[in-house]
Amino acid sequence: MATNTKSSKGLKSKTTDQWSVDKSVKIDKWDGVAVKNNLDDAVKKVLVENHGYTESHSLMDGRLLICTVSVGFALYALLWDYLHPFPQSRNVLIACVLSYFAMMTVLWFYTMFCERGCFLVAHDKDKAGIDPDNVWRVSSVLKRYDDMYQLTISYFDGVTNETTASSISKSVANFFDENGLLCTDLFEPVVEKIHTELSTSKKTK
Amino acid sequence: MNTFLSRANTIFAFTLSVMAVLTFGCFASTFLNDNLAHVNIKTAKPIVKNMPDYSVSREKNDLGFITFDLRADLNPIFNWNVKQLFLYLTAEYVTGKNVINQVVLWDQIIKRGDNSILDYHGMNPKYYFWDDGNGLRANKNVTLTLSWNVIPNAGTLPKVMGSGSHSFAFPESYASNHF
Amino acid sequence: MGFIDNLDFLDDVRRMNKRQLYYQVLNFGMIVSSALMIWKGLMVVTGSESPIVVVLSGSMEPAFFRGDLLFLTNYKEEPIRVGEIVVFKVEGREIPIVHRVLKVHEKSVCFAFILLFILGSLLLLREDGSVKFLTKGDNNQVDDRGLYAAGQHWLQKKDVVGRARGYVPYVGTVTILMNDYPKFKYLILASLGIFVLIHRE
Numbered sequence: 303m304a305t306n307t308k309s310s311k312g313l314k315s316k317t318t319d320q321w322s323v324d325k326s327v328k329i330d331k332w333d334g335v336a337v338k339n340n341l342d343d344a345v346k347k348v349l350v351e352n353h354g355y356t357e358s359h360s361l362m363d364g365r366l367l368i369c370t371v372s373v374g375f376a377l378y379a380l381l382w383d384y385l386h387p388f389p390q391s392r393n394v395l396i397a398c399v400l401s402y403f404a405m406m407t408v409l410w411f412y413t414m415f416c417e418r419g420c421f422l423v424a425h426d427k428d429k430a431g432i433d434p435d436n437v438w439r440v441s442s443v444l445k446r447y448d449d450m451y452q453l454t455i456s457y458f459d460g461v462t463n464e465t466t467a468s469s470i471s472k473s474v475a476n477f478f479d480e481n482g483l484l485c486t487d488l489f490e491p492v493v494e495k496i497h498t499e500l501s502t503s504k505k506t507k
Numbered sequence: 508m509n510t511f512l513s514r515a516n517t518i519f520a521f522t523l524s525v526m527a528v529l530t531f532g533c534f535a536s537t538f539l540n541d542n543l544a545h546v547n548i549k550t551a552k553p554i555v556k557n558m559p560d561y562s563v564s565r566e567k568n569d570l571g572f573i574t575f576d577l578r579a580d581l582n583p584i585f586n587w588n589v590k591q592l593f594l595y596l597t598a599e600y601v602t603g604k605n606v607i608n609q610v611v612l613w614d615q616i617i618k619r620g621d622n623s624i625l626d627y628h629g630m631n632p633k634y635y636f637w638d639d640g641n642g643l644r645a646n647k648n649v650t651l652t653l654s655w656n657v658i659p660n661a662g663t664l665p666k667v668m669g670s671g672s673h674s675f676a677f678p679e680s681y682a683s684n685h686f
Numbered sequence: 687m688g689f690i691d692n693l694d695f696l697d698d699v700r701r702m703n704k705r706q707l708y709y710q711v712l713n714f715g716m717i718v719s720s721a722l723m724i725w726k727g728l729m730v731v732t733g734s735e736s737p738i739v740v741v742l743s744g745s746m747e748p749a750f751f752r753g754d755l756l757f758l759t760n761y762k763e764e765p766i767r768v769g770e771i772v773v774f775k776v777e778g779r780e781i782p783i784v785h786r787v788l789k790v791h792e793k794s795v796c797f798a799f800i801l802l803f804i805l806g807s808l809l810l811l812r813e814d815g816s817v818k819f820l821t822k823g824d825n826n827q828v829d830d831r832g833l834y835a836a837g838q839h840w841l842q843k844k845d846v847v848g849r850a851r852g853y854v855p856y857v858g859t860v861t862i863l864m865n866d867y868p869k870f871k872y873l874i875l876a877s878l879g880i881f882v883l884i885h886r887e
Contacts, residue, residue: 327701332510335886359705362709366705366712369716370712372716373716375723376718376723377719379726388735389735395726395727396730399723402723403723403727406720534852562839591748593786595769604793605791607765607790608790609767609768610788610789611768614824616748618748634829639791639818654769656769656771659853661853661855663851664771664850666767666769666770
């Protein structure tokens with residue numbers, strides 16, 4: 303469950319500096335989840351702010367919808383059971399419990415097959431507005447008690463309908479200093495490198 | 508895994524899961540036991556009186572008196588997942604008023620390690636044998652059985668009736684209320 | 687903003703957008719919902735309004751001690767017989783009692799049918815009226831008539847919350863602690879809730 307979308311739009315970071323990612327966020331470098339979130343946010347910043355791509359929230363919105371509906375079933379069951387004590391509420395409870403666990407299954411499939419660890423979907427809009435968008439999908443893996451951060455960026459070309467992907471695997475020790483501060487000047491070039499690699503490969507074709 | 512708390516937390520969580528698995532194993536290992544045993548029951552001196560049970564009402568109900576002998580070897584029932592047996596001697600009979608009457612006359616707890624070979628003679632019941640009405644006098648068929656409820660260390664709570672029962676009849680007339 | 691900046695532990699929350707904030711709340715809701723739905727599901731499967739209970743008194747010692755956990759079922763078609771451990775409610779007492787059945791008297795079916803004709807559908811709602819039983823705690827000297835409501839000599843099926851089917855020792859000890867020290871309960875619940883809410887996952 304490491305999919306987080308975070309929008310730190312360029313115009314926003316100008317006014318509220320403390321909300322942006324690079325503003326010296328100190329994290330506990332032994333906390334894997336925090337390290338991963340921090341790196342993910344930095345990747346997002348590169349693509350969304352530096353390259354001006356538009357972040358698409360549809361993946362996150364789908365997850366939010368599934369969760370909201372499931373919690374809704376639970377709340378309904380709770381309310382109904384309160385108004386009509388147990389033996390009478392049996393059928394409603396059965397319906398709610400089954401729906402809830404069905405929604406949990408849906409959520410599981412959604413995580414496994416739709417999100418697949420993807421934390422950013424960014425659209426590169428055609429300037430002329432004629433061609434379909436190019437889509438960047440970014441996912442990452444940082445295993446528990448492991449220092450290898452595996453970053454995968456896939457690029458979907460709207461014109462040729464081709465998808466290319468590239469990934470790197472590097473120790474997080476390369477990107478953080480001793481105090482747990484992310485060294486943007488070390489990390490951003492790595493992301494940029496993949497980005498150029500993918501965007502030039504399309505042009506050579 | 509760098510702070511004391513996170514290490515303590517991991518150890519605690521692991522301990523809990525190991526204990527849960529062991530507990531489940533404890534339950535599973537004895538789940539299929541039938542916990543059966545044979546019991547010899549005999550009764551003597553059945554008397555029936557008619558008097559009010561003031562803890563319920565002023566109405567006169569039948570009150571039975573018997574003494575009983577009990578022989579059983581319950582040792583085979585005990586295993587590592589039996590904490591105790593709760594034994595109870597049940598009198599079951601039919602009256603005009605009720606199709607099923609069950610009255611516990613005597614019970615005993617045998618913990619693991621206690622003597623589990625029963626050999627009693629001329630025992631008096633522990634509880635009064637009150638009928639719900641007047642169905643004991645001339646009742647031809649009162650059946651005594653010994654059952655036990657197995658209390659495990661963790662697991663199901665089976666209720667088992669020992670094989671071997673004893674039936675007796677109450678006399679045709681009430682005994683005097685005075686001793 | 688000055689003093690907020692010093693609250694390091696809120697950093698995660700401060701860096702969230704509104705989708706993430708909502709997801710944090712939802713995530714908390716999902717944890718509570720999952721527990722709730724498992725409980726309600728157990729209710730439906732076991733037929734008991736309270737499928738798991740913690741033993742709160744020592745009246746069934748040495749079988750059950752304070753803090754032990756019992757799994758209950760309450761299938762209406764299963765007859766109640768002596769020796770069974772039932773959990774029942776008594777009018778005027780909030781906490782259900784776990785005791786053993788000592789005596790059972792079940793009215794004949796034909797008698798119940800006569801009543802059925804007389805009372806019509808009224809009896810359909812309370813068809814358990816034909817069984818009455820008396821209970822006693824293993825560790826008590828006397829039967830439970832003193833615990834029942836005034837004038838009540840017998841229990842009926844409608845009083846039963848469930849019958850003990852499974853037993854696990856000690857697991858309910860935390861519940862006992864929480865019951866004895868309500869402040870401790872609120873402290874634990876509040877800190878767990880806050881942790882889930884502010885901890886970005």
